[in-house]
Amino acid sequence: MRINKGVEWAAHACALLAPLWPDRGLSLAALAEFHGVPEPYMAKQMQALARAGIVNGGRGRSGFYSLAQPPADISLLDILLAVDGDEPMFRCTEIRQNGPCASKPEDCKLPCNIAAGFAQAEVAYRESLARIDLVTLNRSVAAQLGPAKVEQAAGWIADNLRSRG
Numbered sequence: 001m002r003i004n005k006g007v008e009w010a011a012h013a014c015a016l017l018a019p020l021w022p023d024r025g026l027s028l029a030a031l032a033e034f035h036g037v038p039e040p041y042m043a044k045q046m047q048a049l050a051r052a053g054i055v056n057g058g059r060g061r062s063g064f065y066s067l068a069q070p071p072a073d074i075s076l077l078d079i080l081l082a083v084d085g086d087e088p089m090f091r092c093t094e095i096r097q098n099g100p101c102a103s104k105p106e107d108c109k110l111p112c113n114i115a116a117g118f119a120q121a122e123v124a125y126r127e128s129l130a131r132i133d134l135v136t137l138n139r140s141v142a143a144q145l146g147p148a149k150v151e152q153a154a155g156w157i158a159d160n161l162r163s164r165g
Contacts, residue, residue, distance in 0.1 A: 007083045009037055010045040014054065014079055015141060018071035018134040020161070025057060025066030030160040045083055052082030064162045071134035077126055089125075090118035 013031050020026070026034075032042040046065055049055040054074055057065040067074065092115035096103045111119070142150050 003080065004084060006041070006045045006048070007080050009035060009042060010049055010083045011076060011079045011137075013042065013046065013065070014049065014067065014071075014074060014134055015138055016157070017055065017065060017067050018074075018138050020157070021067040021071055023066070025064050025162050026157070026160055027064060027162060031065060034156065034160075048083045049079070052078070054078060054082055067134075071138070074134045075130045076132045076137070077129035080129060088119070089122050090115065092118075 012035055016031065016034060017025055028039060028043055028046060031046065032039040035042070046055060046057075050057065050065075050068075053068050055065050056068045092111065094105075094108060094112075096112055097105060097108060145153075
């Protein structure tokens with residue numbers, strides 16, 4: 001399984017916006033600069049988050065982005081689904097019906113054990129991501145970074161902050 005980098009960028013952007021909820025946010029230019037990523041690609045991720053109702057805002061490089069929901073209500077699964085969609089990771093092609101020892105379609109009414117195993121793993125994976133909300137994530141990130149790095153980031157954010165209205 002490989003998660004595309006757009007999901008990573010979107011998750012980092014949401015984590016950065018979480019402490020600013022409900023009435024403050026950052027511009028697209030600031031979000032891209034903070035993470036050192038190309039603005040057009042960050043814009044694509046932010047648009048996907050906006051379509052999913054995770055963030056508000058947009059409209060150009062100076063567009064104001066803020067979380068549309070409380071950070072405790074946004075999980076890593078929400079972000080993954082917003083950016084990558086809801087397609088299952090594994091798609092069974094019924095390979096067991098191919099080749100010299102092929103099973104007949106009527107003998108394949110139940111999912112094969114391989115497809116069932118992948119489906120079970122995906123359920124566990126999604127449940128795990130659903131348990132990690134932005135508040136929980138930010139607490140662990142702050143603990144990992146330490147006070148000096150958190151203070152440095154807070155200063156940068158304060159210099160680039162936007163308020164609603």
